[in-house]
Amino acid sequence: MTDTDGAVVEPVRVSFTINGGLLTLELDPRVTLATALREHLGLTGTKIGCDQGQCGACTVLVNGRRINSCLTLAVMHEGDSIATVEGLGTPEVLHPMQAAFIEHDGFQCGYCTPGQILSSLAVIEEIRAGMPSHVTGSLEGPVPLSDEEIRERMSGNLCRCAAYPNIIAAIRDYAGAKP
Amino acid sequence: MKPFSYERPATPAEAIEAAARPGARIIAGGTNLLDLMKLGIEGPAHIVDINRIGLDRIEDTPEGGLRIGALVRNADLAAHPRVRQHYPVLTRALVSGASGQLRNKASVSGNLMQRTRCPYFYNTDMACNKRRPGSGCSAIGGVGHNFAVLGASDACIATHPSDMCVALRALDAVVEIESAGAKRSIAIADFHLLPGDTPHLETALQPGELITGIVLPSPLAGTQIYRKVRDRASYAFANVSMALVATVEHGEVVVERLAFGGLALKPWRVEAAERGPRDPDAIADIVLAGAKSCTETAYKLPLVSRMLAAALETVQ
Incomplete structure (x- = not known):
C-alpha cells in the first residue's frame, strides 16, 4: 500500500479480539491502536484527545489492564483481548459504572467519559488486587478504596470540564465505598 | 510519522539479530518512543517489537537479590x-x-532507555544538540524551570526524567545486556552518560545490544524513602526527587544511600554524602557541590536540604 505522501508501506497482518469478537486487519504498522479502533473498525467511543498519553481519553483495556491506546501500535497487539466502551453497555442497558456517571453528573461535554469509565473500572480492580499507588500508606497491607486512592489513580484521565468531584462520587458509588 | 518496516521476533536471539539491521529501533512499551516518532524527533526505518520474546519475569537470585526481566511492566514491578x-x-x-495507564504499558528496560529531554528537545523548530548534534542548545538562556543544575554541559541542560532509575541508582542495580554471541553486565552508575559535547549519546548501550534484565543486589538494611516534589500532586516529572536509605546508629540517623532525580542529566547518586554529615544543610552542601543554577532553576537548590530534613525526620 502507499500512504498519503506516496511512500510505499508494507502492511502487517494482526489479529486480536475486540469486545469478545475476533478480528483480523491488514494495517500500515504506523497505525496506533486508537486509530485502528476509530478509523478502521468504526469504534469511535474511544477518543483521541492529546494523542501523546497525557489526557487518557483513549484509555482501553488490553487483557484486562488499562493503557493509552494512542501510545501503542495496533500491530503490537497480536492475540490480545481488547475492551472498549462499546463493549460495556448499550443505551438501553447501561453498565452500572455508566449509570453511576449519569447519576452523579460525572461529565459535561462527555469527550473524556469513555476513557474515564474504562480507567475507573480498572482502578477498582487495581485497588482490590492490592496494587500500591503513590498515596498508599503501608505497602504490605490491603489498599483502601478511598477518595484519595481513587483521585491519585485517576490522574491520567483529564476532564477539561472539571467534573472531577462528580467522577469520584460516581466511582465511589459504583464500588460501594464510603465518602 | 515516517514509514517503517515492522518485525515481531519470538526470542531474545531473534530480537538481537533484528535489532542489528540498519536503522532498527527496539520497541517495548513504546510510551516514549512512539510519542517521539509522532513528533518526528525519532524516525526509525525498522521497528523490532520485543513484546513477545519473554524476559517478563521477576526471579530471586542465588545471592539473595532479584532479577527483573527487561519486559516486566512498571506496574508489575511496583506491586511485586x-x-x-x-x-x-x-x-x-x-x-x-507517570500515570496508571502508562505504568501498565511501560517496561523497565524502556524506562532505562527513555530519552533525557526538555521542552526544547520536543520543539523541532528550535535548535537542540540532542536532536541535531552541533545545532546548539535553545534551553540554555531559554524559558523553563525544570532544567538541570548538576552534570550539565554547554551542550545540554535537560534532566533525566526517570524516577525508577533514581531508586535503582541508590540500590546499585546492574543492567544485563546481550548481543550476538556475547553477554555483559554494566552498573547502573555507568549506564547513563553525562552529555559533555555529545548529548545525543545518552546510554552505554551499543547498536546490536539488547537489555535482558536488571539485577538488584541483596536488600539493604534500614529505612528506604522516596520523595518527589513536582508542579502538581500527580503525574508530573520531578522538580527534585530523592531516593534515601538511612539507618540509625547510637540514636543518630545515618544516610547510607542517597540519589536524586530532577537535578541532573542522569540519575544522580551522591556517594560523598553517604555515611557523612548528619545535618541536612551540610548534606545538601555536598549534594550541590558544583551546582549551576539560573534564576528559573535556583528554587531547586534549597529544596534539597528541605527534602532531606523532612525525610530524615521520619527515619526511626
Whole structure:
C-alpha cells in the first residue's frame, strides 16, 4: 500500500479480539491502536484527545489492564483481548459504572467519559488486587478504596470540564465505598 | 510519522539479530518512543517489537537479590511482593512516576532507555544538540524551570526524567545486556552518560545490544524513602526527587544511600554524602557541590536540604 505522501508501506497482518469478537486487519504498522479502533473498525467511543498519553481519553483495556491506546501500535497487539466502551453497555442497558456517571453528573461535554469509565473500572480492580499507588500508606497491607486512592489513580484521565468531584462520587458509588 | 518496516521476533536471539539491521529501533512499551516518532524527533526505518520474546519475569537470585526481566511492566514491578517488602524505595519511585495507564504499558528496560529531554528537545523548530548534534542548545538562556543544575554541559541542560532509575541508582542495580554471541553486565552508575559535547549519546548501550534484565543486589538494611516534589500532586516529572536509605546508629540517623532525580542529566547518586554529615544543610552542601543554577532553576537548590530534613525526620 502507499500512504498519503506516496511512500510505499508494507502492511502487517494482526489479529486480536475486540469486545469478545475476533478480528483480523491488514494495517500500515504506523497505525496506533486508537486509530485502528476509530478509523478502521468504526469504534469511535474511544477518543483521541492529546494523542501523546497525557489526557487518557483513549484509555482501553488490553487483557484486562488499562493503557493509552494512542501510545501503542495496533500491530503490537497480536492475540490480545481488547475492551472498549462499546463493549460495556448499550443505551438501553447501561453498565452500572455508566449509570453511576449519569447519576452523579460525572461529565459535561462527555469527550473524556469513555476513557474515564474504562480507567475507573480498572482502578477498582487495581485497588482490590492490592496494587500500591503513590498515596498508599503501608505497602504490605490491603489498599483502601478511598477518595484519595481513587483521585491519585485517576490522574491520567483529564476532564477539561472539571467534573472531577462528580467522577469520584460516581466511582465511589459504583464500588460501594464510603465518602 | 515516517514509514517503517515492522518485525515481531519470538526470542531474545531473534530480537538481537533484528535489532542489528540498519536503522532498527527496539520497541517495548513504546510510551516514549512512539510519542517521539509522532513528533518526528525519532524516525526509525525498522521497528523490532520485543513484546513477545519473554524476559517478563521477576526471579530471586542465588545471592539473595532479584532479577527483573527487561519486559516486566512498571506496574508489575511496583506491586511485586518482594519489591514492596525488601526494595520499597523502588516501589515508591515507580508509583510516583507517570500515570496508571502508562505504568501498565511501560517496561523497565524502556524506562532505562527513555530519552533525557526538555521542552526544547520536543520543539523541532528550535535548535537542540540532542536532536541535531552541533545545532546548539535553545534551553540554555531559554524559558523553563525544570532544567538541570548538576552534570550539565554547554551542550545540554535537560534532566533525566526517570524516577525508577533514581531508586535503582541508590540500590546499585546492574543492567544485563546481550548481543550476538556475547553477554555483559554494566552498573547502573555507568549506564547513563553525562552529555559533555555529545548529548545525543545518552546510554552505554551499543547498536546490536539488547537489555535482558536488571539485577538488584541483596536488600539493604534500614529505612528506604522516596520523595518527589513536582508542579502538581500527580503525574508530573520531578522538580527534585530523592531516593534515601538511612539507618540509625547510637540514636543518630545515618544516610547510607542517597540519589536524586530532577537535578541532573542522569540519575544522580551522591556517594560523598553517604555515611557523612548528619545535618541536612551540610548534606545538601555536598549534594550541590558544583551546582549551576539560573534564576528559573535556583528554587531547586534549597529544596534539597528541605527534602532531606523532612525525610530524615521520619527515619526511626
